[in-house]
Amino acid sequence: MQVFRAYFKVMRGAVASLAINFVVFIGLAVLFSFIAPQARPMGFEQTQVPVAIINRDTDGEISRGLTQYLEKVCKVVDCPDEPEKLQDALFHRQMEYVAIIPSGFSDAFVSGEKCSIQKIIVPGSTESYYVDIIINRFLDTVNLYKTYGGTGESDSLSWIISSAMDDLQVEVPVTMIGQAAVSVGYQTGYYYYFNYCAYALLALITIGVSTIMISFNEPDLYMRNLCSPLPRRRMNLELAAGHTVFAIGCWGILMIGGLIMHGKSLFEAGVLGLYSLNALSFTLVCASIGLLIGTFVRSQNAQQGVVNVVTLGLCFLGGVYVPQSIMSKPVLAVSKFLPSYWFVKANDAISLLSDPSPQNLGAIHTSMLIQVAFAVAIFSITLFFSKEREA
Amino acid sequence: MFGHVFSYRLKCLVRDRDLVFWTLIFSILLGTMFHVAFGHLTTESEKFQPIEVAVVDNEDYRNDPSLQAILEELSSAGQNHMLDPVYADEKGAEELLNEGAVSGIITAGEPVRLTVKEPGIYQSILKMILDEHLQTTKTVANIISRNPQVVSDLIEGMQSENGYRRDYTEQISFSGVVPNMNLVYFYALLAMACMYSHSWGLRNATDIQADLSDLGARRSVAPTHKMVVVLADSAAALVISFFEILILLAYLSLALGVKFGSQIGYVMLTCLAGCIAGVSYGSFIGTLVRGHEGVKTGILIGSTMAMSFLAGLMWVDMKYIVSVKVPFLSYINPAALIADAFYSLYVFDTHRRFFINIGMLCLISAVFCVASFAILRRDEYASI
Structure with a gap:
């Protein structure tokens, strides 16, 4: 040996x-x-896209409602309202979407003026598409209530938002089949x-x-x-x-x-x-x-x-x-x-x-x-x- | 005398094939591997593609005109093209799902159902589309029960050309840069290559100290001033390492298509500063640590790998995590400074962050140089 x-x-x-x-x-x-x-986890879980919300319309009720809704369906990431830090975090995919609610957004929305949520995204990405759907879904529903739901003064914005939130909780049942189930x-x-x-x-x-x-x-x-x-x-x-x-x-x-x-x-x-x-x-x-x-x-x-x-x-x-x-x-x-x-x-x-x-x-x-x-x-x-x- | 020492040192270093392999060929190979493994994962591959979905073509579906209308609208070409539906019976749809040909199955009924094989972003979008169908039905029912006189207005409004759906989002950008995260890997690789110049610095340190090598002993008795020798040696090491980095830079940008932005002068300045940091780090460890060359090489390679790891070489999120959680570490890590200098040149319009990086890099190099010269100067040997 x-x-x-x-x-x-x-x-x-x-x-x-x-x-x-x-x-x-x-x-x-x-x-x-x-x-x-x-x-x-067992069963289906909806994807939670990381989103940073920069709310410059802090007094607006619609902005607050939108922020609450996004917090529910997305993963909200804290990020200071500084271009360099936002750009850094987006580049490193700490978030996929920066939603900036401009000041005066709620007032403009209620009075029917043209207004929009500014977004900074990876251009054309699937995640940004998904968050677009979420934001538009909320604002479309609020808009329907605002335009047609009114019967008088009792229709405060908070009622509109809470009705919209209620409706948005309705979900279709999802079944998972196969190995990943x-x-x-x-x-x-x-x-x-x-x-x-x-x-x-x-x-x-x-x-x-x-x-x-x-x-x-x-x-x-x-x-x-x-x-x-x-x-x-x-x-x-x-x-x-x-x-x-x-x-x-x-x-x-x-x-x-x-x-x-x-x-x-x-x-x-x-x-x-x-x-x-x-x-x-x-x-x-x-x-x-x-x-x-x-x-x-x-x-x-x-x-x-x-x-x-x-x-x-x-x-x-x-x-x-x-x-x-x-x-x-x-x-x-x-x-x-x-x-x-x-x-x-x-x-x-x-x-x-x-x-x-x-x-x-x-x-x-x-x-x-x-x-x-x-x-x-x-x-x-x-x-x-x-x-x-x-x- | 400077020119003489410099030219012979240059010849001497270039002939060290092992060092040329580790400082140049290895980086080129690693870059090629990166490119092969995930070079195709540009932001193009993150782009949204219409979702393939199977729709069960049964009695319930044929009796659900609103679902049909939604699917038709979302599958027609144009801005709203989100779905590519395939109509099949229940069994056929399941087969398609199992084969992975579709992301999910939509089955009409009370309520409409979604079947998927795994969770994911496309499946979530499918669910959002079907949720919207149910949610709008509920909203309309709520409005009509509360305010019956708006029925005709509501229907008219919803069926108008623009419908009730609007796009409330507007894309803005801070700069026209496409945020491709893979660049961080290549920047970290270039930073690693710059720091690998330490091998030349170490070789210099060994060849000038009389107690470490025969060559060092021979050179110590030469009448040339030590400062001249040190400067000529360092200049030769710097020339070789800078030349190597330029080859690597050309390979990455021209052959592999890695983007460095348009400010080529600043990019080369970063390379030069990186090489100076690498060479001076090698000299510093070479003079500071006493002992076998293997130990010094081990320390240099281990520490360079650790620095590159923190700069995002192995795991791309690392650089960002360190810069957010322990920013101090980003300022004293030469590899992170080099990688961040490339990054800030590519991403930002201003040069503030770039010059902070370069400034810190020069400061660190100066500390290494002063420290190693302080150790080297006036060395005398009673006996070797």
């Missing part, structure tokens, strides 16, 4: 890079589990955790495995090993055992991390097994990529560059950082040739799984098998080229 022992002695040299990647991953995982929305873990903390595992597994395993291979492939050491009494077969087996222990170790640590951070909700959803199996398939891919890099790259500096490029490339293109659902079609078409795409696809399917029927599980298992096939293909390429080089 000399080679196996030497394996972990060499690995100590890569501890710093491994630790940095692990800490970055844990940092991201913690951050995303904080910002990830909690489990989606039940509460599933999509976009919950553990979904992010397991997606980001792709980054951690790739970075940790490729750095570890390639560091070992670079050391063992160093020409002098390689020739020295060739003339040692230890058979080549035995040496390769011990190296393979080292890779397996290391890769499974990384996978195990990440799974334990997932259990510590999200254990309760994972057990409740009953998807821990599937997530960890998927991560294990990806672990195979990472180990084979590590071997490939270790075979081709000669220096530690070049290794850092190649590992970073491969890790970032696979994560970005596979949909680890940006959800596949919002990636463009041409990019997705290319991504299908990358193992990380299938890892994320399986994770997405697991998170949407409400009923573990053979049909639903079939798609997940197919994605996992495709990853294993990638691992085998990359491993074969590595073997082929290393044999070529030896020859």
Whole structure:
């Protein structure tokens, strides 16, 4: 077991890079589990668009009524009436709509003069369209009461507004069908955790495995090993055992991390097994990529560059950082040739799984098998080229 | 003498391929990844598209002329074009919904019903349209019960050309800028690239201190004044890093189409100020921290990543959150200052905020330079 022992002695040299990647991953995982929305509520909920209301007509009853109505159906965001701050917040989508009620709006509205709510929006956006409908809906209803509801002085503005508010509470019943009707873990903390595992597994395993291979492939050491009494077969087996222990170790640590951070909700959803199996398939891919890099790259500096490029490339293109659902079609078409795409696809399917029927599980298992096939293909390429080089 | 030291230093630095990779190629690759992953998500993709909706074509629907009228009005071409209805029987409509071909199903009846697969903005708009149908019916009933003599006026008013619906909103804007949030990522990337110039600063710091490198020892015994050497080294590092940033800037704006506004002079000034901050930060850490080069590189990369994270490189909301919750941090974080300088050039018409950023950046660089020179000057070595 000399080679196996030497394996972990060499690995100590890569501890710093491994630790940095692990800490970055844990940092991201913690951050995303904080910002990830909690489990989606059961049933239909109307979208609440973030809106800033700048009411410069504070005395107007209509303006007050409109503000109250918007507070009910939108998510009102506080923002000072300063152009720079409003522009900043709109640019960063802290709100999608700034509604400015100009002073004297209520009086002009009541007397039938032309008047309008000024809006600052992302031009043509769907959210702004939606808020337009809300504002117009309220003012149209008030206008109907104002124009036709009058029977005399008793029709104060407050009566008009409260009648309009009453009417606007009428809603159509909404039924939800299909998978999203039940509460599933999509976009919950553990979904992010397991997606980001792709980054951690790739970075940790490729750095570890390639560091070992670079050391063992160093020409002098390689020739020295060739003339040692230890058979080549035995040496390769011990190296393979080292890779397996290391890769499974990384996978195990990440799974334990997932259990510590999200254990309760994972057990409740009953998807821990599937997530960890998927991560294990990806672990195979990472180990084979590590071997490939270790075979081709000669220096530690070049290794850092190649590992970073491969890790970032696979994560970005596979949909680890940006959800596949919002990636463009041409990019997705290319991504299908990358193992990380299938890892994320399986994770997405697991998170949407409400009923573990053979049909639903079939798609997940197919994605996992495709990853294993990638691992085998990359491993074969590595073997082929290393044999070529030896020859 | 300055020219001599400068030109040889320039050659020396350019030949360091590892540093060229990390300071230039890595940023270009990262920018390309950003572009590939979400470059297509411009404000165009947020634009409203008429909603595909299935309408169950049954007895109830055929007997509901007001619902028919609303759907017809909202599906005809023009400003009010909000819906693209598909008529189907109940089973066909459900299939369409399950396939994701439509956002919802409208089923006429008492009352009219909406069926959806998931909540969302398009589903909410569908619900608003159907709510409006019920709400208007209630309003009209209320008015007529209270004020029966207006029936004919009311019907006439509602059926008039403009109807009772009006658009009470009027779009205004502070500037003609399209608020595309993805720009923040690219600005943060450029800020990171500027701060990565620290690698050149660190290399300079190592190559001038006699106890850190053989080259440093050799240069310490040369009769050239140390100030001249430090200035020539820094100038060479600055020239290379500025040149790299210009390549990156050209790649981002010309190849990837990232918008920086029209004030190219100010954009380049920001790049220069960013490079000065990066190089001086590298020199500062290189002279301040004693120990192995790996430790210094670790500190520099770790701190630059943290700065870039706070400037919005990994999560775009971060820059805004920091500027609102801990504004002090935005003023002392060089990466955030650089990213915000690009942002304010693009978004605002005035230069107040831009110059605050550049001013703070110069101040921070000056502190780094003075501190590192104070440590370097009059260094004497009894034994190395």
